[in-house]
Amino acid sequence: MKKLLVLGAGTAGTITANKLNRRLDSDEWSITVVDQDRIHYYQPGFLFIPFGIYEPDDVIKSKGSLLPPEVELVVSEIDLIEPEQNRVKLVDGGNYLDYDVLIVATGTQPRPDETPGLTDGSWRDTIHDFYTFDGAVALADKLRTWDGGRLVVHITEMPCKCPVAPLEFTFLADAFFHNKGMRDRVELVYVTPLDGAFTKPIASEHLGRMLEAKKVEVETDFAVERVDPDRNMLVSYDEREIPYDLLVTVPVNMGAEFVDRSGLGDELNYVPVDKHTFLSKEYDNIFALGDAADLPTSKAGSVAHFAVDVFADNFVRYAKGLPMVEEFDGHANCFIESGFGKAAIIDFNYDTEPLPGKYPVPGIGPFSLLEETQINHWGKMMFRWLYWNVLLKGRDTPLPAAMTMAGKHAE
Numbered sequence: 001m002k003k004l005l006v007l008g009a010g011t012a013g014t015i016t017a018n019k020l021n022r023r024l025d026s027d028e029w030s031i032t033v034v035d036q037d038r039i040h041y042y043q044p045g046f047l048f049i050p051f052g053i054y055e056p057d058d059v060i061k062s063k064g065s066l067l068p069p070e071v072e073l074v075v076s077e078i079d080l081i082e083p084e085q086n087r088v089k090l091v092d093g094g095n096y097l098d099y100d101v102l103i104v105a106t107g108t109q110p111r112p113d114e115t116p117g118l119t120d121g122s123w124r125d126t127i128h129d130f131y132t133f134d135g136a137v138a139l140a141d142k143l144r145t146w147d148g149g150r151l152v153v154h155i156t157e158m159p160c161k162c163p164v165a166p167l168e169f170t171f172l173a174d175a176f177f178h179n180k181g182m183r184d185r186v187e188l189v190y191v192t193p194l195d196g197a198f199t200k201p202i203a204s205e206h207l208g209r210m211l212e213a214k215k216v217e218v219e220t221d222f223a224v225e226r227v228d229p230d231r232n233m234l235v236s237y238d239e240r241e242i243p244y245d246l247l248v249t250v251p252v253n254m255g256a257e258f259v260d261r262s263g264l265g266d267e268l269n270y271v272p273v274d275k276h277t278f279l280s281k282e283y284d285n286i287f288a289l290g291d292a293a294d295l296p297t298s299k300a301g302s303v304a305h306f307a308v309d310v311f312a313d314n315f316v317r318y319a320k321g322l323p324m325v326e327e328f329d330g331h332a333n334c335f336i337e338s339g340f341g342k343a344a345i346i347d348f349n350y351d352t353e354p355l356p357g358k359y360p361v362p363g364i365g366p367f368s369l370l371e372e373t374q375i376n377h378w379g380k381m382m383f384r385w386l387y388w389n390v391l392l393k394g395r396d397t398p399l400p401a402a403m404t405m406a407g408k409h410a411e
Protein backbone atom coordinates (compact mmCIF):
# COMPACT_ATOMS: atom_id res chain seq x y z
CA MET A 1 0.00 0.00 0.00
CA LYS A 2 1.37 3.41 -0.97
CA LYS A 3 0.91 6.41 1.29
CA LEU A 4 -0.26 9.82 0.11
CA LEU A 5 0.17 12.42 2.84
CA VAL A 6 -1.56 15.79 2.50
CA LEU A 7 -0.41 18.59 4.83
CA GLY A 8 -3.27 21.02 5.43
CA ALA A 9 -7.02 20.46 5.26
CA GLY A 10 -7.95 23.91 4.00
CA THR A 11 -9.38 24.62 0.56
CA ALA A 12 -6.68 22.91 -1.52
CA GLY A 13 -6.05 19.97 0.84
CA THR A 14 -9.75 19.15 1.24
CA ILE A 15 -10.53 19.29 -2.49
CA THR A 16 -7.46 17.17 -3.23
CA ALA A 17 -8.33 14.50 -0.65
CA ASN A 18 -11.90 14.26 -1.93
CA LYS A 19 -10.95 14.13 -5.60
CA LEU A 20 -8.10 11.63 -5.20
CA ASN A 21 -10.13 9.43 -2.88
CA ARG A 22 -12.49 8.93 -5.81
CA ARG A 23 -9.79 8.60 -8.45
CA LEU A 24 -7.17 6.34 -6.77
CA ASP A 25 -7.52 2.61 -6.17
CA SER A 26 -8.08 2.19 -2.41
CA ASP A 27 -6.23 -1.18 -2.49
CA GLU A 28 -3.13 0.64 -3.70
CA TRP A 29 -3.23 4.03 -1.99
CA SER A 30 -4.07 5.29 1.50
CA ILE A 31 -4.73 9.01 1.98
CA THR A 32 -3.94 10.83 5.25
CA VAL A 33 -4.51 14.55 5.85
CA VAL A 34 -2.90 16.50 8.72
CA ASP A 35 -4.16 19.81 10.07
CA GLN A 36 -3.66 21.68 13.32
CA ASP A 37 -7.26 22.85 13.46
CA ARG A 38 -10.50 20.84 13.59
CA ILE A 39 -12.44 23.77 12.13
CA HIS A 40 -12.54 24.67 8.45
CA TYR A 41 -13.05 28.40 7.91
CA TYR A 42 -14.72 29.78 4.81
CA GLN A 43 -12.21 32.62 4.56
CA PRO A 44 -14.05 34.69 1.89
CA GLY A 45 -16.77 35.06 4.54
CA PHE A 46 -14.37 36.91 6.88
CA LEU A 47 -15.01 39.96 4.66
CA PHE A 48 -18.68 40.09 5.64
CA ILE A 49 -18.37 39.54 9.41
CA PRO A 50 -17.15 43.09 10.31
CA PHE A 51 -20.26 44.57 8.67
CA GLY A 52 -22.73 42.17 10.31
CA ILE A 53 -23.64 40.63 6.91
CA TYR A 54 -22.40 37.21 8.10
CA GLU A 55 -22.40 35.89 11.64
CA PRO A 56 -19.33 33.94 12.84
CA ASP A 57 -21.27 30.64 12.61
CA ASP A 58 -21.81 31.20 8.88
CA VAL A 59 -18.15 30.57 8.06
CA ILE A 60 -17.28 27.44 10.05
CA LYS A 61 -17.69 23.68 9.65
CA SER A 62 -15.79 20.76 11.12
CA LYS A 63 -12.97 19.52 8.90
CA GLY A 64 -13.99 15.92 9.55
CA SER A 65 -17.43 16.51 8.01
CA LEU A 66 -15.83 17.70 4.76
CA LEU A 67 -13.62 14.65 4.20
CA PRO A 68 -14.72 11.17 3.11
CA PRO A 69 -14.61 8.40 5.78
CA GLU A 70 -11.84 6.58 3.85
CA VAL A 71 -9.46 9.52 4.37
CA GLU A 72 -7.70 9.63 7.73
CA LEU A 73 -7.60 13.06 9.40
CA VAL A 74 -4.76 13.61 11.88
CA VAL A 75 -5.19 16.72 14.03
CA SER A 76 -1.78 18.07 14.97
CA GLU A 77 0.55 20.94 14.24
CA ILE A 78 3.25 19.96 11.73
CA ASP A 79 6.78 20.40 13.01
CA LEU A 80 9.05 19.37 10.14
CA ILE A 81 9.28 17.63 6.79
CA GLU A 82 12.29 15.33 6.48
CA PRO A 83 12.35 14.91 2.69
CA GLU A 84 15.40 12.64 2.62
CA GLN A 85 13.61 10.20 4.98
CA ASN A 86 10.18 10.66 3.32
CA ARG A 87 8.59 11.48 6.64
CA VAL A 88 6.87 14.31 8.49
CA LYS A 89 7.31 15.07 12.18
CA LEU A 90 4.27 16.20 14.15
CA VAL A 91 4.37 18.54 17.14
CA ASP A 92 1.92 16.42 19.14
CA GLY A 93 3.95 13.62 20.73
CA GLY A 94 6.77 14.08 18.23
CA ASN A 95 5.26 11.28 16.11
CA TYR A 96 6.33 10.69 12.51
CA LEU A 97 4.16 10.01 9.47
CA ASP A 98 5.81 8.28 6.50
CA TYR A 99 4.84 9.00 2.93
CA ASP A 100 5.46 7.87 -0.61
CA VAL A 101 4.10 11.13 -2.00
CA LEU A 102 3.67 14.36 -0.05
CA ILE A 103 1.41 17.30 -0.86
CA VAL A 104 2.07 20.57 0.99
CA ALA A 105 -1.19 22.54 1.20
CA THR A 106 -0.68 24.57 4.38
CA GLY A 107 -1.60 27.89 2.79
CA THR A 108 -0.40 31.31 3.82
CA GLN A 109 -1.05 33.13 7.09
CA PRO A 110 -1.13 36.80 8.14
CA ARG A 111 1.98 37.69 10.17
CA PRO A 112 1.40 41.00 12.00
CA ASP A 113 4.56 40.29 14.03
CA GLU A 114 6.61 41.04 10.87
CA THR A 115 5.85 44.79 10.99
CA PRO A 116 7.35 46.77 13.90
CA GLY A 117 4.72 48.43 16.07
CA LEU A 118 1.73 46.65 14.61
CA THR A 119 0.97 44.50 17.61
CA ASP A 120 2.34 46.86 20.26
CA GLY A 121 -0.59 47.65 22.52
CA SER A 122 -3.09 48.98 19.96
CA TRP A 123 -3.70 45.63 18.21
CA ARG A 124 -7.45 44.93 18.21
CA ASP A 125 -8.05 48.42 19.66
CA THR A 126 -7.22 51.08 17.04
CA ILE A 127 -5.46 48.53 14.79
CA HIS A 128 -7.47 45.65 13.33
CA ASP A 129 -7.39 42.99 10.64
CA PHE A 130 -10.07 40.88 8.95
CA TYR A 131 -7.85 38.13 7.47
CA THR A 132 -8.38 35.88 10.49
CA PHE A 133 -11.58 34.66 12.10
CA ASP A 134 -10.74 36.30 15.44
CA GLY A 135 -9.75 39.52 13.68
CA ALA A 136 -12.99 39.71 11.68
CA VAL A 137 -15.10 39.10 14.83
CA ALA A 138 -13.16 41.74 16.85
CA LEU A 139 -13.54 44.25 14.02
CA ALA A 140 -17.31 43.66 13.93
CA ASP A 141 -17.40 44.65 17.63
CA LYS A 142 -15.32 47.73 16.93
CA LEU A 143 -17.38 48.93 13.95
CA ARG A 144 -20.65 48.48 15.82
CA THR A 145 -19.81 51.38 18.12
CA TRP A 146 -17.15 53.36 16.20
CA ASP A 147 -18.34 56.95 15.82
CA GLY A 148 -16.25 57.94 12.81
CA GLY A 149 -12.92 59.48 11.91
CA ARG A 150 -10.12 58.52 9.55
CA LEU A 151 -10.35 54.85 8.56
CA VAL A 152 -7.22 53.64 6.78
CA VAL A 153 -7.39 50.31 4.91
CA HIS A 154 -3.86 49.11 4.35
CA ILE A 155 -2.00 46.32 2.52
CA THR A 156 1.46 45.72 3.97
CA GLU A 157 3.04 43.71 1.20
CA MET A 158 2.29 41.61 -1.88
CA PRO A 159 1.59 38.80 -2.40
CA CYS A 160 -1.33 38.61 0.01
CA LYS A 161 -4.14 36.12 -0.39
CA CYS A 162 -7.17 37.38 -2.29
CA PRO A 163 -5.60 40.72 -3.27
CA VAL A 164 -9.06 42.17 -4.02
CA ALA A 165 -10.36 41.55 -0.48
CA PRO A 166 -8.94 44.86 0.90
CA LEU A 167 -10.71 46.70 -1.95
CA GLU A 168 -13.93 44.88 -1.17
CA PHE A 169 -13.54 45.81 2.49
CA THR A 170 -13.19 49.48 1.48
CA PHE A 171 -16.27 49.38 -0.78
CA LEU A 172 -18.33 47.65 1.90
CA ALA A 173 -17.13 50.15 4.53
CA ASP A 174 -18.37 52.97 2.28
CA ALA A 175 -21.82 51.31 2.01
CA PHE A 176 -21.89 50.41 5.72
CA PHE A 177 -21.28 53.99 6.87
CA HIS A 178 -23.74 55.34 4.27
CA ASN A 179 -26.42 52.98 5.57
CA LYS A 180 -25.66 54.05 9.16
CA GLY A 181 -26.09 57.67 8.08
CA MET A 182 -22.53 58.58 9.09
CA ARG A 183 -20.53 58.45 5.83
CA ASP A 184 -19.88 62.20 6.13
CA ARG A 185 -18.11 61.51 9.44
CA VAL A 186 -15.74 58.91 7.94
CA GLU A 187 -12.68 59.71 5.87
CA LEU A 188 -11.80 56.55 3.90
CA VAL A 189 -8.18 56.05 2.84
CA TYR A 190 -6.76 53.11 0.83
CA VAL A 191 -3.02 52.55 1.27
CA THR A 192 -1.25 50.07 -1.01
CA PRO A 193 2.32 49.08 -1.87
CA LEU A 194 1.18 48.81 -5.53
CA ASP A 195 1.18 51.70 -8.01
CA GLY A 196 -2.61 51.45 -8.37
CA ALA A 197 -5.71 49.71 -7.04
CA PHE A 198 -4.69 46.27 -8.33
CA THR A 199 -1.75 44.32 -9.72
CA LYS A 200 -2.86 44.30 -13.40
CA PRO A 201 -3.27 47.56 -15.39
CA ILE A 202 -6.78 47.24 -16.91
CA ALA A 203 -8.38 45.99 -13.68
CA SER A 204 -6.39 48.57 -11.74
CA GLU A 205 -7.92 51.35 -13.82
CA HIS A 206 -11.50 50.04 -13.40
CA LEU A 207 -11.09 49.47 -9.66
CA GLY A 208 -9.32 52.82 -9.24
CA ARG A 209 -12.35 54.54 -10.81
CA MET A 210 -14.63 52.71 -8.37
CA LEU A 211 -12.55 53.98 -5.41
CA GLU A 212 -12.71 57.49 -6.82
CA ALA A 213 -16.49 57.32 -7.28
CA LYS A 214 -16.83 56.29 -3.65
CA LYS A 215 -14.64 59.20 -2.57
CA VAL A 216 -11.84 57.05 -1.21
CA GLU A 217 -8.43 58.72 -0.99
CA VAL A 218 -5.73 56.42 -2.43
CA GLU A 219 -2.07 56.37 -1.35
CA THR A 220 0.05 54.22 -3.69
CA ASP A 221 3.63 52.86 -3.60
CA PHE A 222 3.54 52.87 0.18
CA ALA A 223 6.10 50.41 1.58
CA VAL A 224 5.39 50.46 5.30
CA GLU A 225 8.44 50.38 7.54
CA ARG A 226 6.66 50.58 10.90
CA VAL A 227 3.55 51.59 12.70
CA ASP A 228 3.76 54.20 15.43
CA PRO A 229 0.82 53.28 17.66
CA ASP A 230 1.45 56.19 20.06
CA ARG A 231 0.90 58.71 17.27
CA ASN A 232 -1.59 56.55 15.26
CA MET A 233 0.72 56.75 12.27
CA LEU A 234 1.82 54.47 9.41
CA VAL A 235 5.42 55.26 8.47
CA SER A 236 7.01 54.20 5.15
CA TYR A 237 10.63 53.50 4.25
CA ASP A 238 10.68 56.76 2.26
CA GLU A 239 9.50 58.56 5.43
CA ARG A 240 5.96 59.32 4.36
CA GLU A 241 3.50 59.34 7.26
CA ILE A 242 -0.18 58.43 7.13
CA PRO A 243 -2.32 59.21 10.18
CA TYR A 244 -5.31 57.04 11.16
CA ASP A 245 -7.99 56.87 13.81
CA LEU A 246 -8.77 53.28 12.90
CA LEU A 247 -6.31 51.14 10.94
CA VAL A 248 -7.55 48.00 9.17
CA THR A 249 -4.43 46.31 7.90
CA VAL A 250 -3.62 43.23 5.84
CA PRO A 251 -0.40 42.07 7.49
CA VAL A 252 2.48 40.41 5.65
CA ASN A 253 1.31 36.98 4.41
CA MET A 254 3.73 34.08 4.79
CA GLY A 255 3.74 30.34 4.28
CA ALA A 256 3.99 28.01 7.30
CA GLU A 257 7.19 28.20 9.36
CA PHE A 258 7.82 24.45 9.21
CA VAL A 259 8.29 24.83 5.42
CA ASP A 260 11.23 27.13 6.16
CA ARG A 261 12.55 24.87 8.94
CA SER A 262 12.43 21.94 6.50
CA GLY A 263 14.56 23.82 3.97
CA LEU A 264 11.73 23.73 1.42
CA GLY A 265 10.69 27.38 1.25
CA ASP A 266 11.64 30.64 -0.44
CA GLU A 267 12.07 33.88 1.55
CA LEU A 268 8.31 33.98 2.30
CA ASN A 269 8.14 30.23 3.09
CA TYR A 270 6.43 29.32 -0.20
CA VAL A 271 7.44 26.07 -1.87
CA PRO A 272 9.08 26.56 -5.29
CA VAL A 273 7.23 24.34 -7.76
CA ASP A 274 6.77 23.87 -11.50
CA LYS A 275 3.95 26.36 -12.18
CA HIS A 276 2.14 23.94 -14.52
CA THR A 277 2.32 20.65 -12.53
CA PHE A 278 3.00 21.77 -8.90
CA LEU A 279 5.89 19.33 -8.57
CA SER A 280 8.61 20.56 -6.21
CA LYS A 281 11.70 21.85 -7.98
CA GLU A 282 13.82 19.81 -5.56
CA TYR A 283 12.00 16.55 -4.82
CA ASP A 284 10.14 14.36 -7.31
CA ASN A 285 7.70 13.01 -4.70
CA ILE A 286 6.66 16.37 -3.19
CA PHE A 287 3.97 18.69 -4.60
CA ALA A 288 2.65 21.99 -3.25
CA LEU A 289 -0.90 23.16 -3.95
CA GLY A 290 -2.90 26.29 -3.16
CA ASP A 291 -1.40 29.30 -1.38
CA ALA A 292 1.57 27.25 -0.09
CA ALA A 293 3.07 27.12 -3.61
CA ASP A 294 5.10 29.93 -5.17
CA LEU A 295 2.79 30.20 -8.21
CA PRO A 296 2.94 33.53 -10.07
CA THR A 297 -0.84 34.04 -9.89
CA SER A 298 -3.21 35.25 -7.17
CA LYS A 299 -3.32 33.37 -3.91
CA ALA A 300 -7.02 32.49 -4.02
CA GLY A 301 -9.46 29.68 -3.39
CA SER A 302 -10.45 29.77 -7.06
CA VAL A 303 -6.83 29.08 -8.02
CA ALA A 304 -6.74 26.16 -5.58
CA HIS A 305 -9.91 24.76 -7.13
CA PHE A 306 -8.80 25.07 -10.78
CA ALA A 307 -5.29 23.88 -9.91
CA VAL A 308 -6.51 20.74 -8.14
CA ASP A 309 -8.71 19.89 -11.14
CA VAL A 310 -5.56 19.81 -13.28
CA PHE A 311 -3.48 18.15 -10.56
CA ALA A 312 -5.95 15.27 -9.97
CA ASP A 313 -5.88 14.30 -13.66
CA ASN A 314 -2.10 14.43 -13.66
CA PHE A 315 -1.74 12.55 -10.39
CA VAL A 316 -3.62 9.51 -11.67
CA ARG A 317 -0.99 9.24 -14.41
CA TYR A 318 1.90 10.09 -12.06
CA ALA A 319 0.76 7.32 -9.69
CA LYS A 320 1.10 4.82 -12.57
CA GLY A 321 4.58 6.09 -13.42
CA LEU A 322 3.34 7.91 -16.54
CA PRO A 323 4.29 11.50 -17.50
CA MET A 324 2.06 14.36 -16.33
CA VAL A 325 0.56 15.87 -19.48
CA GLU A 326 -1.91 18.45 -18.14
CA GLU A 327 -0.62 21.99 -17.64
CA PHE A 328 -2.16 24.51 -15.23
CA ASP A 329 -2.45 27.97 -16.84
CA GLY A 330 -2.71 30.04 -13.63
CA HIS A 331 -6.50 30.44 -13.94
CA ALA A 332 -7.97 32.68 -11.21
CA ASN A 333 -11.29 34.38 -10.77
CA CYS A 334 -12.78 36.49 -8.04
CA PHE A 335 -16.02 38.29 -7.33
CA ILE A 336 -15.38 41.81 -6.05
CA GLU A 337 -18.18 42.87 -3.70
CA SER A 338 -18.67 46.60 -4.14
CA GLY A 339 -21.50 47.49 -1.75
CA PHE A 340 -25.16 48.48 -2.21
CA GLY A 341 -26.01 44.97 -3.51
CA LYS A 342 -23.55 44.96 -6.38
CA ALA A 343 -20.29 43.24 -7.27
CA ALA A 344 -17.81 43.00 -10.13
CA ILE A 345 -15.90 39.89 -11.21
CA ILE A 346 -12.46 39.28 -12.72
CA ASP A 347 -11.14 36.21 -14.59
CA PHE A 348 -7.50 35.84 -15.66
CA ASN A 349 -4.45 33.56 -15.85
CA TYR A 350 -0.63 33.64 -15.99
CA ASP A 351 -0.66 35.30 -19.43
CA THR A 352 -3.94 37.20 -19.70
CA GLU A 353 -4.86 40.05 -17.38
CA PRO A 354 -8.49 40.59 -16.28
CA LEU A 355 -10.49 41.90 -19.27
CA PRO A 356 -14.06 43.14 -19.65
CA GLY A 357 -16.76 40.89 -21.12
CA LYS A 358 -19.19 38.19 -20.00
CA TYR A 359 -18.55 35.09 -17.88
CA PRO A 360 -18.86 32.11 -17.95
CA VAL A 361 -21.10 31.93 -21.08
CA PRO A 362 -19.69 34.16 -23.86
CA GLY A 363 -22.04 37.00 -24.78
CA ILE A 364 -24.59 35.94 -22.13
CA GLY A 365 -22.92 35.80 -18.74
CA PRO A 366 -24.82 35.96 -16.47
CA PHE A 367 -21.80 37.58 -14.85
CA SER A 368 -20.23 40.79 -16.20
CA LEU A 369 -16.45 41.09 -16.03
CA LEU A 370 -15.06 44.29 -14.53
CA GLU A 371 -18.56 45.73 -14.23
CA GLU A 372 -20.67 46.26 -11.10
CA THR A 373 -23.98 44.35 -11.34
CA GLN A 374 -26.58 42.88 -9.00
CA ILE A 375 -26.22 39.43 -10.62
CA ASN A 376 -22.50 39.44 -9.80
CA HIS A 377 -23.45 40.18 -6.19
CA TRP A 378 -25.82 37.23 -6.11
CA GLY A 379 -23.06 35.07 -7.58
CA LYS A 380 -20.80 36.11 -4.70
CA MET A 381 -23.51 35.37 -2.12
CA MET A 382 -24.33 31.96 -3.65
CA PHE A 383 -20.68 31.05 -3.75
CA ARG A 384 -20.63 30.03 -0.07
CA TRP A 385 -23.16 27.25 -0.72
CA LEU A 386 -21.16 26.11 -3.75
CA TYR A 387 -17.97 26.13 -1.68
CA TRP A 388 -19.29 23.89 1.10
CA ASN A 389 -21.39 21.55 -1.03
CA VAL A 390 -19.65 21.24 -4.38
CA LEU A 391 -16.11 22.60 -4.49
CA LEU A 392 -14.73 21.28 -1.19
CA LYS A 393 -16.34 17.89 -1.84
CA GLY A 394 -14.29 17.68 -5.03
CA ARG A 395 -17.41 17.42 -7.19
CA ASP A 396 -17.09 18.36 -10.85
CA THR A 397 -18.45 21.73 -11.99
CA PRO A 398 -19.21 22.83 -15.56
CA LEU A 399 -16.46 25.47 -15.23
CA PRO A 400 -13.34 24.37 -17.12
CA ALA A 401 -10.04 24.54 -15.21
CA ALA A 402 -8.39 26.46 -18.06
CA MET A 403 -9.24 30.11 -18.66
CA THR A 404 -10.97 30.87 -21.94
CA MET A 405 -10.81 34.05 -24.04
CA ALA A 406 -14.36 33.45 -25.29
CA GLY A 407 -16.58 36.25 -23.99
CA LYS A 408 -13.67 38.56 -23.20
CA HIS A 409 -12.65 41.60 -25.19
CA ALA A 410 -9.56 43.78 -25.04
CA GLU A 411 -10.33 47.46 -24.44
Ligand SMILES: Cc1cc2nc3c(=O)[nH]c(=O)nc-3n(C[C@H](O)[C@H](O)[C@H](O)COP(=O)(O)OP(=O)(O)OC[C@H]3O[C@@H](n4cnc5c(N)ncnc54)[C@H](O)[C@@H]3O)c2cc1C
Binds near residue numbers: 012042131132258
Ligand atom coordinates in the same frame (compact mmCIF):
# COMPACT_ATOMS: atom_id res chain seq x y z
C1 LIG B 1 -10.62 37.83 3.93
C2 LIG B 1 -10.39 36.84 2.83
C3 LIG B 1 -11.21 36.85 1.71
C4 LIG B 1 -10.99 35.95 0.67
N1 LIG B 1 -11.81 35.98 -0.41
C5 LIG B 1 -11.61 35.12 -1.43
C6 LIG B 1 -12.47 35.12 -2.57
O1 LIG B 1 -13.44 35.89 -2.64
N2 LIG B 1 -12.20 34.24 -3.57
C7 LIG B 1 -11.15 33.38 -3.52
O2 LIG B 1 -10.95 32.60 -4.46
N3 LIG B 1 -10.31 33.34 -2.44
C8 LIG B 1 -10.53 34.18 -1.40
N4 LIG B 1 -9.70 34.15 -0.30
C9 LIG B 1 -8.49 33.31 -0.33
C10 LIG B 1 -8.78 31.84 -0.01
O3 LIG B 1 -9.48 31.71 1.19
C11 LIG B 1 -7.43 31.12 0.08
O4 LIG B 1 -6.66 31.45 -1.05
C12 LIG B 1 -7.63 29.61 0.13
O5 LIG B 1 -8.26 29.26 1.33
C13 LIG B 1 -6.29 28.91 -0.03
O6 LIG B 1 -6.43 27.55 0.21
P1 LIG B 1 -5.22 26.71 0.83
O7 LIG B 1 -5.72 25.33 0.98
O8 LIG B 1 -4.00 26.95 0.06
O9 LIG B 1 -4.97 27.35 2.27
P2 LIG B 1 -5.96 27.37 3.51
O10 LIG B 1 -7.36 27.20 3.06
O11 LIG B 1 -5.62 28.60 4.28
O12 LIG B 1 -5.58 26.07 4.34
C14 LIG B 1 -4.34 25.87 4.95
C15 LIG B 1 -4.52 24.84 6.07
O13 LIG B 1 -3.24 24.48 6.56
C16 LIG B 1 -3.30 24.36 7.97
N5 LIG B 1 -1.97 24.60 8.53
C17 LIG B 1 -1.15 25.66 8.31
N6 LIG B 1 0.01 25.51 8.98
C18 LIG B 1 -0.07 24.33 9.63
C19 LIG B 1 0.83 23.61 10.51
N7 LIG B 1 2.02 24.08 10.86
N8 LIG B 1 0.41 22.42 11.00
C20 LIG B 1 -0.81 21.92 10.66
N9 LIG B 1 -1.69 22.55 9.85
C21 LIG B 1 -1.32 23.74 9.34
C22 LIG B 1 -4.31 25.44 8.39
O14 LIG B 1 -4.89 25.14 9.64
C23 LIG B 1 -5.32 25.39 7.24
O15 LIG B 1 -6.39 24.52 7.53
C24 LIG B 1 -9.92 35.02 0.78
C25 LIG B 1 -9.12 34.98 1.92
C26 LIG B 1 -9.34 35.88 2.94
C27 LIG B 1 -8.47 35.83 4.17
